[in-house]
Amino acid sequence: MSKKYIKIETQANIENLAPIRLCLSTFFSNLNIHVDELVDIKTAISEAVSNAIDHAYDKDNGKVIAIGEIEGDFIHIIVQDFGKGIEDISLAMTPTYTTKAEEEHAGMGFTIMESFMDEVIVDSKVDEGTTITLTRRIRQRQSNI
Amino acid sequence: MVNYNYENNKLEIFLNGEIDIKSCKALRGIIDGYIMKYGPEEFVLDLSEVTFMDSSGIGLIIGRYNLLKLLGAKMTVINASENIKRIIELSNIKMECVRYE
Known part of the structure; x- marks a missing residue:
């Protein structure tokens, strides 16, 4: 099955949080996902990107890559940074x-990602960076009239 | 970004738009400014015009709740959308302060 994707690379700057969130959720809205499901996905995107922007770097000069993929x-x-990494992922x-x-x-970012997505994978190495991969199966499509 | 109304010792704050780590930084200062100015007995946070909120909004609510508790004031959060309610329910915000209308 062919995979569709969109990839954004930006500076890890708080100004870029809303543009990334809007861009990826608009990409997924092509699937005619039910609006409630799309809001949950948008929230999970916001949590993952906030994590990369706010925690990975002490200064604004880092890089964040955000990828949205549709596969059936x-x-x-996928949200990737090249910052300080997470020492203890389960903590x-x-x-x-x-x-x-x-x-x-509030320390609720990962809890929200885990609640709103089917799978959350965190891959992190200290001083190399963190990659968060979120997966969800789309449940409900809106009728496409 | 914020509208407010104060009368009879009751401070109402009306938020709108998207609440995330960026907007929270500004909102904290603005809301706390009104709280310190009026020292209300009752505080109402109205989310009816909020179109999006992530976990930073939980931090915003808990922070105001703790401040108002110190001041002996009562806080309620009203008019959260279904999606925002789910986010609030995932957190440990004392539910008596969250009222839905």
Whole structure:
């Protein structure tokens, strides 16, 4: 089955969060996904990209690559950074765990990704970077009239 | 980005648009400015015009909740969309402060 994809490469700057989120969710809206499902996907994208932009680099000069893929009934979101990496992935994925409590982070990013997507894979190496791969099977299509 | 109304010791804040880590940084300062200015007994956060919210919004709600608790004020969050409700329910926000209308 042929795979469709879109790939965005940007600076890891907070200004780029909304454009990446909008671009990938618009790409997936081509599938005529039910609006509630699309909002859940958009939320998961926002969590993964926020993680790369906000946690990977101490300065603004890093790079983030965000890829959206459509493969039959499955969608994949891949968010890659080349920053500091995550030392303890299972700790980072623990609900309410955050390294940025002083910035009022709730530590719910991975919990939301896991709740809204079918599969969350985190691959990270300290000082090399992190790749988050999210997969979801599309349940509901809107009628395409 | 923010509208507000204050009367009878009640401060209402109306948020709109998309809530993410970028908008939260600005919203925190603005909302806390109104809270400190008026010192309300009752605080209402109205999400009816919010089109998108991720987990940064949970941090925003918990942060205001903790501040208002210190000030002895009561907080409610109203008019969350179905999607936003699901995000709030995933977190451990004390549900008595979240009211849906």
